[in-house]
Amino acid sequence: MDTIRWEEGKLKIIDQTKLPTEEIILDIENIEDCRRAIKNLQVRGAPAIGDAAAFGMVLGLKEIQAENFEDFYEAFLENKRFLSSSRPTAVNLFWALDRMEDVVLKNAEMTLPEIRCLLEKEAMNIAEEDAATCRKIGENGAALLRDGMSILTHCNAGRLATARYGTALAPVYVAEEQGKRIHVYADETRPLLQGARLTAYELKEAGVDVTVITDSMAAYVMKNMRVDFVIVGCDRVAANGDTANKIGTYGVALLAKAHGIPFYVAGPFSTIDMDTPTGREILIEERPPEEITHGFGKRTVPVGVEVLNPAFDVTDHALITGFITEKGIICPPYKEGFEAALRGMKRGNERC
Incomplete structure (x- = not known):
């Protein structure tokens, strides 16, 4: 099944x-269950988090017992604040919640049942647009790939992180559809092993040639094996191109x-946040230390030892060759590229 599916008033997700x-x-x-699923990584990946949050807002409507718009809107905002507190780094969460709020504000003169119907429709639109966007990212990125190439990726930015196709893995899937055979090196991605558990799982299911390596093997593989490209996903991109992604991405970029x-x-x-000037302003989520101290089902760190567990790091824009987006491939200077692409979305932005 798809990673996220809306069916008979319920949100169905793969745990x-x-x-x-x-x-x-x-x-x-x-x-409440939606927020817990996002917080506990039962659903994860920036686009998928946004999709789930939109449907979470629809689920939250069941608990709103309002008779006028003012009371309805106040309760709606409380639900929005509740979901937005689940994870701080992925901008798609806030983007999706803002889209849901826009529906309410633009239709304030309609009846509350009509607004509720429009919110459900908007959540479905967000998920459908996510799938279409990822497909386009795949088509644009596949143009970079030739038969027999190898890429290295970090964490999971495939179909499990989106409504369908994925972001970093979308070019691989589309290239395979085009008859190109692509080999993927998947970093295991400590401490939660999203690369080993999720990327390898979905690539194997799709029949894509994949090899799992530990995070510390990336330098060895780059030096001694053939790696043609590194393609990773992103949770928030600042206006200048600095990019927050799963912890370890910065090291892979170096x-x-x-x-x-x-x-x-x-x-x-x-995922591009034009309101965030640089990576220095991106809030980095700190995860529970138990993800490291008990990462393999038993304690692996001595009691009393301090543990640092940031979920993301920021890769400087100078290390990024380009961004593969649904509008095209954007090369430096990124801020000008993003702004130009945003101004000309209807015609796209093929800068590279």
Whole structure:
């Protein structure tokens, strides 16, 4: 099934914390369970988080018992604040919630049942647009790939991180559809092993040649194996091109630079935050220390030892060869490129 599916008033998701050994579908029936699923990484990946949050707002409507617009809107904003507190770094979460609020504000003169119907429709639109956007990212990125190439990726930015196709893996899927055979090196991605558990799982299911390596093997593989490209996803892109992605991405970018390997970031325009000037302003989520101290089912760190567990790091724009977006491939200077592309969305932006 798709990573996220709306069916009979319920949000159905694949519980990604159980993969790859168990394939469990969760029925999310209320806003509290939706927030918990986002917070606990049962649904993860910037686009998928935005999709889930939009449907979470629809689920939250069940608990709003308002008779006038003012009371309805106040309760709606409380639900929005509740979901927005789940994870701080991925901008798609806030982008999707803002889209849902825009529906309410633009239709304030309609009846509350009509507004509720429009909100459900908007959530479905967000998920459908996510799938279409990722497909376009795949088509644009596949143009960079030739038969027999190898890419290295970090974390999971495939179909499990989106409504369909993925971002960083979308070019691989489209290239495979075009008859090109692509080999993928997947960093395991400590401490939660999204690369080993999720990227390898979905690529294997799709019949794509994949090799899992530990994070510390990336330099060895770049030096001794053939790596043609590095393609990663993104959780927030600042106006100057600085990019927040899963912890370890910055190190991979430095290694790619040292070995002369192109380093691309794949993501939708909704991940570009023009209100954030540089990466210094991006809030980095701190995850529980238990993800490291008990990462393999038993304690692996001595009691009393301090643990640092940032979920993301920021890659400087100078290390990024280009951005693969649904509008085209954007090369430096990024701020001018983003602004130009935003101004000319109807005609696209093929800068590279």
